Amino acid sequence: MTVRQSIVLNGDLGSGKSTVSIELAQRLGLRRVSVGDLYREMARQREMTALQLNLHAELDQAVDGYVDQLQQDIANSGEQLIVDSRLAWHFFGNALKVHLITEPTEAARRVLARPSGPAESYTSIEEARTKLRERSESERGRFIVRYGVDKAKLRNYDLICDTTRASAHEVVDLVIAAYEGRIGADILREAPPLLLLDPARVFPTQEIQGLRGLWESDYVEHVRQAGEAALEPLSVGYTGEHFFVVDGHRRLSAALRSGFKLVPARLAAEVAEPVVGGLSAVDYFRTEVALSALYDWEAAHQIRLPIPAHVLHRADAVLAGEPGGTA
Numbered sequence: 001m002t003v004r005q006s007i008v009l010n011g012d013l014g015s016g017k018s019t020v021s022i023e024l025a026q027r028l029g030l031r032r033v034s035v036g037d038l039y040r041e042m043a044r045q046r047e048m049t050a051l052q053l054n055l056h057a058e059l060d061q062a063v064d065g066y067v068d069q070l071q072q073d074i075a076n077s078g079e080q081l082i083v084d085s086r087l088a089w090h091f092f093g094n095a096l097k098v099h100l101i102t103e104p105t106e107a108a109r110r111v112l113a114r115p116s117g118p119a120e121s122y123t124s125i126e127e128a129r130t131k132l133r134e135r136s137e138s139e140r141g142r143f144i145v146r147y148g149v150d151k152a153k154l155r156n157y158d159l160i161c162d163t164t165r166a167s168a169h170e171v172v173d174l175v176i177a178a179y180e181g182r183i184g185a186d187i188l189r190e191a192p193p194l195l196l197l198d199p200a201r202v203f204p205t206q207e208i209q210g211l212r213g214l215w216e217s218d219y220v221e222h223v224r225q226a227g228e229a230a231l232e233p234l235s236v237g238y239t240g241e242h243f244f245v246v247d248g249h250r251r252l253s254a255a256l257r258s259g260f261k262l263v264p265a266r267l268a269a270e271v272a273e274p275v276v277g278g279l280s281a282v283d284y285f286r287t288e289v290a291l292s293a294l295y296d297w298e299a300a301h302q303i304r305l306p307i308p309a310h311v312l313h314r315a316d317a318v319l320a321g322e323p324g325g326t327a
Contacts, residue, residue: 006030006081007179008088010151011100012136014107016163016171020100021084023172028082033074035067035085086139089156090149096179099157099193100171103164103201104129154193154238154270159184162198166261171196174229174262183229187266195236195243195265199255200303202236202263203244205288208296211253219250224258231255234265237281242308244285246275256301286310 007024011017018034025032043049071091074083089097102110108128122128143151154160159178161171174196177183184194223231234248245252246268255263269281279287291311298304 005078006083006092006095007098007175008083008085008092008095009098009100010086010089010157011102011163012086012107013132014110015100015102016110016168017084017100019168020163020171020175021082023168024175025082027172027176030080030082032082032084035071035083035088037084038067038070086151087143087147090143090147096159096175097157098159098161098175099154101160101162101164103198104133106164108132152240154195154267158188158192158194159196160193161196162201162262164198164201166196166198170261177229184233184264187233191266193267194233195267196262197234197236197243197265199252199260199263200301201243201305202234202252202265203242203285203289203305203308204249204252204293204297205244205246205284206249207293208300211249211300220254220257223251223254228255228260228262228264231260231263234263235268236265237268237275237284238270239282239285240271242285242306244289246284253301256303290314 007028007030009017009021009024018036021032021034024030043052068087068091071083071085071088074081075088075091075093083092083095088095089099105125108122108125111132112122112125112128122131140151143149149156159175161174163171174183178188178194181188187194231251231254232248234251235246236243236248237246238244243265248265252263269275269284271282272280275281275284285308289308289311291307291314294305294307294311
């Protein structure tokens, strides 16, 4: 893969975007630009929270216009940069576009734990989680209306990296490896994005019984010794909230039993895109992910996955004795 001019990073608060971008700039010897710092300063000067400024920007286009022109000028400068911005991927053409994701409660915990000024303060993890979600949705809606782009669409980016359990140093190592073409070169060139996912947050769509013989074989040890980067990418779908396996349960299971924090994957389908049999990613997830399979998967790998809404609804229907309710 051709080395790109700049690296631009997108991600909601608590995803580690600032920490990762700072270390990237130091490791690569590039100047770092943070549009978020500028935005927070604008909020402080107006005596607003960042969320309030986001809501205000929905009515006052001058706020976005100023930031947009700044990013466009930076993109046109030709300087090789590390850019920390939620919209730089839209303005920068010749760049590695990195999107960081994190489990929402973990993101809230990080934001609550760090020092903050009056522009951004929360009293509990639940309040932080709610406010972060509101801010993200406010931005998403504004970007759709103003630019016709959806920041939640994974295909906007070259590299998606889950920072829930991986350290900033581990994430930086992998971003640089992708930037230099040492991992995922085929996916980045032919069918981005390359996904680097926390295996403990990927849902199975297969019963665990078919994998039991795997653990008595040499396969898990082989995967453990080879390491995450050598693992053949999984094929996964994305519902807009959850990732799930389309192909690669053996690899995912081995990664979990090897203690990997990240596994490589390619995106088979997201949201309304078809997976197999004409089913969209959302419908496939609802059809294939069941409560009993989740419990078995969790017990076998000593992890805990959130119970999806459709599974909870199905379990409630069973308890209520409604027609069509199955476990």
